[in-house]
Amino acid sequence: MLIATIFLMGLGLVASLILVVASKVFYVWEDPRIEEVSDVLLGANCGGCGYAGCAAAAEAVVQKKASPDVCVAGGFEIAKAVAEVMGMTVEEKEPEFSKPGCTYGFQDADLKYEYDGLYDCRAAVLLYNGSKICEIGCLGLATCVKACPFNALSMGKNNLPVVDNDKCTGCGICEEICPKGIITLSSATIRLMSDQKLSECTAPCQRHCPAEIDIPRYICEIRAGDYEGALRTIREKNPFPLICGWICPAPCEEECRRNLLDEPVAINGLKKFVADLERKNGEYKLPYLPPVSGKKISVIGGGIEGLTASYFLRRLGHDVTIIESTEKLGGILRYVISENRLPKEVLDWEIKGILSLGIKHRTGITAGRDISFKSMMEEGENLVLVTSGGWDSRQIMNNTMTSDSLIPKSNLLLNFLMSEESDRPSVKKKRVVIVGEGNSAVKAADICLDNVASKVCLIYPFSREEAIERNLDISIKKNLEIIFSSEISELSGIGNDLKQISIRDEYGDITEIGIDYLLIDSGRIPEMLFDLDKDSGIWRSVEVLKVLGKENSGGIFALKNIGRPTDLERVVVAVGIGRKLARGLHLHSTGEDIAPEEKVITDESQVANVFRIPNRQALINYKEKYDPSEIFTLEMSKDQAERCLSCGLICYKKGHQVCKLM
């Protein structure tokens, strides 16, 4: 007994001594915070962060290789806890959930063959890209469900995955494992930043909407009675559902698949209905708003395009100020569209709603005259977006607010040629620059030379070879210089006199030429942005940023490069453009390339579609399309929503299937 006790004690002592010595000898220093951070992390080792497990992620955080919000699955709570350990701060991000992108399971879809193999989408896809005819259809073999480390996915009755948003952490494992890329991470921010892609299931109406609203989804929400949800869906792409409800010509309805049966669904009427419902309730529902980033952005022009861009820029977390030269926001909708087509209270309601997101505005201020572009850039608002639309910046040259004054000492080529000899402005002893691409420009040059112009410079957009091909008379004349492959880049002057014109050649090099008189051949004088230096009275055109620089570099952005008109013929087009501008500016401000997304659906892209509906069953839901000018009642909206075929690329509701919210 004694021996046993002594032996055990002795053994324990020896073992502990050895371990103590060993722990000193084999000591490896480890940052204690690594352990603290890994204690805080979920420990699911899902790999959603891109590191091999939670421990590796913790190590990366401690080594400052990853930010505290590395854990995509943990969300803000975990990020806050990690930041606490590290003594850092994090900002709350909008949660992301996975979103299955297919609405018709294989029992409802058209199939190439019956699949009866390994129960896994990755195996099924090897056989002619899966059994569905639709190339982007969900194969329904639950690979994503099995892969989900948080049990947030389950297989629904229609053989499509169903996401439990309470459990979904947005880790992105399902997105990675889906061989067809159908289930993806999604959030309002992701959706408003992205354009429709070929890899997404889109309905014909949606593809035809210039604003790219997810029409089948919002109609589905209306059918389910979720009017707020429907409005939220619309506002992900269009902040003006009510205005569009009133005046949009509804190109979506032209493409509605229901046309193949009877009449289109009153898509626009439904939009107007949900938007009007909110107005009647009098409470403007704010979307998720991220905390304001440090980026200040000035948006010039308070028209639809500018308001849309401001709305989305604010939703992307920027501090936006709209600068409008007239007294009220609204642009063409306020000053051109008549009251009976669009009541002013409708316009005011939506503008007020947009401003309630926290967008500042300064009216009665003309950019370029009252604030110079230079000062806007210097004030820290180093990003300036120009959405002046159909308005004209030339008014800043003199202090009167007229837009009918042309660029001084300039004329349209056609007017110059057509006018009588006596009416022509005198070009004697003057330096004339002619911008044109036809023989009319050469003819004008000859006239100028006959009238003893001191020098004539012809700026030709194409190369010398092309000029010869187009039979342009390029014979050498005294005092005539032809500059090939070039365009105007800048124009400046004092008061009513021109001073200098800059020309950019095909290599991007700039040449400056003194100028007294300008003749230009385009249908309208190119739209340029002018900036006035009040002290010297010199005005000059401001170059819109074309080549984007590094992160945080400022710049002036506009839809198109100077020299092209930017007025947009329909309000919904302006909305679509406004959102794209906001996206581009946001990407630029975060230092990313603003190149357009890949595989975006354009007018030219070939998208699978249905051209004939053999199944007349859908006629059961026949209800006539109501007069779109009236505001729908609840019942009318239900009738119309019921008529929607909930189309996908080639799927649509046949008979009485219940539509599933996408």
Next chain:
Amino acid sequence: MEYIVLAVNAILVKNILLAQYLGNCPFMGVSKKTDTAAGMGMAVIFVMTFATFITWFVHYYFLVTFNIEYLQTIVFILVIAALVQLIEMFLKKSVPALYRSLGIFLPLITTNCAILGVAVLVITKDFSFLQSIMYAFFSGIGFALALVIFAGIRERFEISHIPAAFKDMSIALITAGIIAMAFYGFKGLDTSLKSILIK
């Protein structure tokens, strides 16, 4: 010659996992992926051999000497635990590459009954020192073999259609039983091998 029989015995006939049912915990726990199963198998081979090496000495030079064999279990546990800790520290400092591949399995093995089982078995079977070491080494190989085979099968569950009630642990246990039955077929292999060798 004797060692071939010993190897066949330890690996196939008396497989530590499938015939003696020791170490079921890692058998179920780390058998979801073949590469982790292989890592675990390597760690077990390593620790099993090393632990038996030490415990054999402890038994014959301390317990027998002091006539306190009844303390075998508690002493072996203590020795194995301390040993694994020591190995872990040593690897972390001296062979970080090996530590990274085996490291996470080592603490799991500390209290593993397969290790203790082999350490005790070689004593009860009255093996000589070399026999003990060989037996432990081959048992470890048997463990690794069974674990990797099992993990390979379990990986295929991913793509097969299993009724909801049988998912995860239940189907794993059923599979383990079927593999054990398959290994039962090796029974008698050692005796026949012996008779062939004697001839």
